[in-house]
Amino acid sequence: MLSKLRSPVLVPWSTSCADVLQPHYSIDLREPERHRIQITLTVTASRDELLLSLPCWTPGSYLERDYVRHLEGLWAHCGERLLQPQRRDRHSWRIAGISSGESIEVHYTVLGVESSVRTNWLDAQSGFLTAAAWALGVEGCRWQPHQLSVLLPEGWQVATALSPVDGGWCASDYDQLIDAPLALGQLAQLDFSVGGVPHHWVWQGLLQPAPVDAWQEDLPRLCSSVCSLLGTNRPASDDYLFMTRFTAEGYGGLEHDDCTALMFCRRELGTADGSRKLLQLAAHEYLHQWNVRRLRPAQLRPYRYGGAVLIPELWFAEGVTSYYDQLVVLHAGLCSESDYLSDLAKDISRLLTTPGRSVQSLLESGTEAWVKLYRRDSHSDNQQVSYYLKGALVALLMDLHLLAKGSGLHVLLQQLWERFGSCQRGYSQQDLMAAITALDVDLGMFVEQWLSGVDDLPLGGYLKNAGLLLASESCSVPFTGLHLDLVQGQLQVRRVESNSPGEDAGLSPGDELLALDGERLRRSEQFDQWLLAGLDQQLLICRDGAVRSMVLSSRPPQPKSWTLRLDPEANQEACRLRHRWFTGPTL
Template sequence: MAGVNVHLDLRNPGTQTIGVAMRWTPKQSLQTLSLPVWTPGSYTVRDPSQHLHSLSVVQGDRVLNVERRSPERWEFSCVSGEPLCIRYRLEARQLTVRTNHLDPDFASLSLPAVVMLVEGERWHEHCLQVSVPDHWSVAVPLALDAIGSLFLAKDFDQLVDAPVHAGSFQPERLSVRGHDHELILIGSPPSGWPARFKHDLEAVCTAVCDLLDSDPPAEQVYQLVIQSLEQGYGGLEHDNASVMQFPWPSLQESGGYRKLLQLVGHEYLHQWNVRRLRPSEFVPYRYDRPVISDGLWFAEGVTSYFDLALPLLAGLSSRLDLLKDLGADLSHVLLNPGYGIQSLADSSREAWVRLYKQTPANAHSQISYYRLGTALAFCLDVHLRQSQHSLAEVLRCLWKRFGVHGRGYRRTDLIDCFTEYSKDLETRLPDWLDGRSALPIEASLQMIGLSLNPVRDKTPSAGWLIRERQGRVWIDRTELHGPAQRGGLVAGDELVALRDWRCSSVQRCSELLQGDSILKVTYSRRGLLKTTELSLDDPGVDRHELAWDPGASQAARALRDQWFAFL
């Protein structure tokens, strides 16, 4: 068969190791192989080649010499026109939506971290075969050959965009606008999934289609994969699938089920926004290096804004629920020091080195383009509604203009489209993207009769972020010019005692902040005990909450009702 044939051997799951074999007929005597350094949708270099070993190449009865040219790139010489086979093994012990995991219960594979790109074969057909234990089934969002043993991909990109799941699960069917999707549930909450779970998933996915005024672009081949875990949260979008992880204890919390529905809606919406409608820098993907784009605010921020409303649009939550969730995101932006340091465009551009590599020490100097993008999307939506338009209209316009045709958009394309609906956004939008603390959040809220009310903390502020480990408390971060920083404390210091009382937990430290405004601190730095005194700040704002503005005008209330429709 022409192209590249890939075989994955998962028959020994207890080893947590994948066996990979790739076969093709080389057209050139010099062959170059590379393993993608990142997974589209997760904008950071992960270097999956660190998990690869036992690489060998055989052509006929000859073992060929392979030379490594870089951490992710190999070369070898061969006889052109004669079939060959490369084999290697991969450790699969990272259970996230963008990495590989294999154990005796199930397999979850992200193929950019599995399959090598053969230079010259990227746009040729690839076939995939997966061998699993006898009692397991295999789910891959690709068409099968006539025999039913090979998954067919038109090229390398389509192959590695197809997540692989295997285990003893039984796929179920979802119907969205008459299109059948496959629902794969891996694991289950202790009390099982809610009785109306499938119905609610269909309602949320249908709400996404209504928002875009479009049938699902994946049509009949779409897979929704939800892994129920004790810990872990995340999602990764694909053209014809989404893979999600959700912590089942959250389902017992207020708003937890709504958060799960929002996650599903977010990833489902990515069929349109991000996968097919995406920044021009990602058309096509470059798998060998980071690709900088300032468009991630639209790809993720706009999607995050709409996911908050999808349960409401599906008839599964209330307007008050939406205000609570949006208020939490706006509060995060306003209380984050990074809002005044990093612009939204820079947050997008610096994703590769900042967002996915956060540390407690640098958290105050950056802000997520998810949250800040949500805030900008809200401001844009309110602004557009003053001229009888909406953000959903702009998204639909961009979808028809770029997404349907697979054309990547540039910043100027976004601005031009927004300007068609509101002329002044030609200058306002660049200012909001490139400025710091630039968004008219409070003014936008007033326009639709809402107010963002501060809720103050109950304890004085020491200006630190602390964590607890094995009965000891450590400083993770100090606030700029806050009490801890003024008192000479730094990240990495261990808190031993406050007010001469031993502090062995975060809760105990919080209790000991009460009292006199001068706080004696005994701490350890690199094993040496020291003391300092902090002058505590008054309790600060813990969070903001959205509420109805009782003094809102009739025009503001009318605009608010239009906004709640979101379409």
């Protein structure tokens, strides 16, 4: 089995190893404590100028991050001749005064100061490099192989999905380079196989012993369950790598064709809920091998790294993936039915307490991802609904609808894979609707409404058909629509729900609550206890340094959470449907 971990590469790249026509990046990480990634790009000019640019976003994370803000000290030379790169725009440069066939060296430094799965991080202990955030692209070379070598601190290793070559790695083109992050440092690894395909689970950052035995047993089962959704026993990749970085508080994942980068809270790993959450995260990114990477919206074929593109299909790419990331853990027998129902009820509660679900449709959520979901603030829940969250619940309804007809959402996924993913054709929203309608005409009409409308989803009815009762939990606190935080002894408004008593009173995020009906407020519990539903109460607040008085008239309590439980009166048909749903497809 091929090991993904490489020994330190401490020799400079030899030009004899590389085709000099191909861009070659040499990355020097030997002073990691300075957080500086020193890069030398060597490329042979094919005309009298060289155009270089850095992506402003990375696929899978729909935010213009302007990675160029962490790039500094760009200079270039051709032999002894110093060249002056000219800025063309925010992300790109032009190097003139050269001739075709000349070998140009471009030097620059990138700061590794952002720890996430979509940025660069480097310190004395570890590193994580996101190619979109460091690899200057050379115009005209996008579809050529790109070579990479890395100079490492002593004792460090590299994990990457790129193919190893003598002295480094090779990407078949610039897109594959962008799709291949590097995990760096002292890495631990376990290997397993799924359908004969090698898999590697590489991790770093744990302070406690790793649950290696549990991972060795659980991960192959999890991956097999994901493969079963696609009607296969092997993944789309022919060699798959999980790179997991454990940190104090982080959480996140980013999908790639042949690997994924995960970030997870090391303390949570020791809990049952945390272990399940890690499996869900791994399943999510693993399913993305198909859904969104190879089975990809047409707008993302090819990727346009220079700026935002509108992707209304994100409800499918992320929503369906999110629906299954919880369900396949149950399919694999790695959580209980009650765990699954508890997670599902939490998602339903989150949706039903998000006022933005009545404002933004699911299709709008996808197209507005760049300016809303990825740029959240204290008003976001009033304006938007997550395509992950509502998309997953639409996927649930689609699955229950199709399972009742003897089919299932996995059948749609398999058909789309056959029609688009396996032959690398991009799909559109119209293609999705045509495929859904071809499976079930009624479902096509329903999905159209669920995606374009802002009415609440018919969750209770569909769940009842599967022998489950969705019920709200009673709440005793009068409703104000205010969400409070205690910040350095101040009771502050974090969020004000739209169309709520708090909004009617004129409250804003950031306001400090001082007193209610003349009584000094110190804690949020006092505020909850002193509210009198239906009565006008005097609220003293401080905003912008000025104290002012407001009238707050709270309403009777509203539900904040919902639960799911088995319906004792469910008929056989409902029980059979639930059994098929919880068991998953078999090959």
